[in-house]
C-alpha cells in the first residue's frame with residue numbers, strides 16, 4: 001500500500017549532565033562536561049514507499065548525551081539519528097513552516113540535540129576555587145511533524161485496462177507492479193524510478209472514468225502534474241483508434257488541460273499482432289513490447305530526449 005501521509009514526533013537527545021567531582025589529592029574540582037545529545041536528520045530517498053515505516057512507529061528520539069566524568073573527562077556525545085523519507089515529501093511543523101525534500105540524497109537537520117551541562121571544573125575561578133555545582137544538560141529540540149508525499153511523477157502511463165501499463169513500468173523500473181491478463185489488475189497507482197525520473201502507472205481508464213466509473217478516476221489527479229503522458233494502446237485491440245479516443249475523452253472531461261500535455265502514443269504488445277495504425281493525427285505511434293529489448297531501449301531514449 002502506498003502511504004502518502006503520516007504524523008510523527010521527533011526529539012533530539014538530551015544533553016548529558018555535568019559532573020561534580022574533586023581531585024583526590026589536591027581537592028580541586030575535576031568534574032567534566034556532559035556530552036551533547038544526538039540530533040535528528042532526514043535524508044531523501046527514491047523509495048516511494050518510504051513513509052510506510054512512520055505508520056507503525058510515530059515517535060523517534062536520538063540518543064542522549066553521556067554524563068560528564070571525573071578527571072575532566074567529558075561524557076560521550078549521543079548518536080545522531082538519520083531518518084529516510086521519499087523525495088517529494090513535504091514536512092510541516094506545528095507553526096505551519098514547511099520544507100520539501102526535492103532531491104534524492106538531500107539531507108537536512110530536523111531537530112538539534114541538547115547541549116551537555118558544564119561540569120564543576122569549568123566553574124572554577126579565583127573567587128570560587130571549589131565550585132560544588134554543575135549544570136544539567138539541556139533537552140533536545142522536540143517537534144511534531146506532518147509528512148505528506150506529493151506524487152510528482154515525470155511520466156504518466158495511461159490507457160485502457162489490460163493495455164500493458166504495469167508491465168511496461170516493471171520493464172523500465174524496478175517497481176515490481178502486479179501484472180495480470182485481466183482488466184483492473186492495478187488498484188492504486190504504482191510508481192517506479194528510471195534514471196532519477198519518476199514514472200507513474202495509473203490504473204486503467206474506461207469510458208465514464210471521469211464521472212467515477214472504474215478505478216481510474218480517483219487517480220486522474222495524479223497525472224495533472226506529469227510532464228509527459230505515455231498513452232498505451234494494445235496492439236491486440238480490434239479498434240486502437242477507438243481505444244485512444246475513449247481515454248482522451250475521459251482526460252478532457254476531467255480536466256481539458258490534460259489534452260495539452262505532451263503525449264507519446266505506444267502500441268503495446270507489438271510481438272502479438274501486426275501494427276496497422278502508424279499515426280494518430282500527426283502523432284507517430286511507437287510499437288513496443290516487453291519482449292523486445294530494442295523497443296524498450298528506444299523508448300528510454302525517447303523519454304530522455306523529450
Ligand SMILES: Nc1nc2c(ncn2[C@@H]2O[C@H](COP(=O)(O)OP(=O)(O)OP(=O)(O)O)[C@@H](O)[C@H]2O)c(=O)[nH]1
Pocket residue numbers: 159160161162163164165166167168178179180181182183184185186187203204205268269270271272288289290291
Ligand atoms: N506478449 C506480450 N504480453 C504483454 C506485453 N505487455 C503486457 N503483456 C500482458 O498483458 C497483460 C496485461 O498487462 P498489465 O501490465 O497487467 O496491463 P495494465 O495496463 O497494467 O492493466 P490494468 O492494471 O488492469 O489496467 C498481462 O497478461 C501481460 O503479461 C507485451 O509486450 N507482450
Ligand SMILES: [Mg+2]
Pocket residue numbers: 165166167178179185186201203
Ligand atoms: Mg496494471
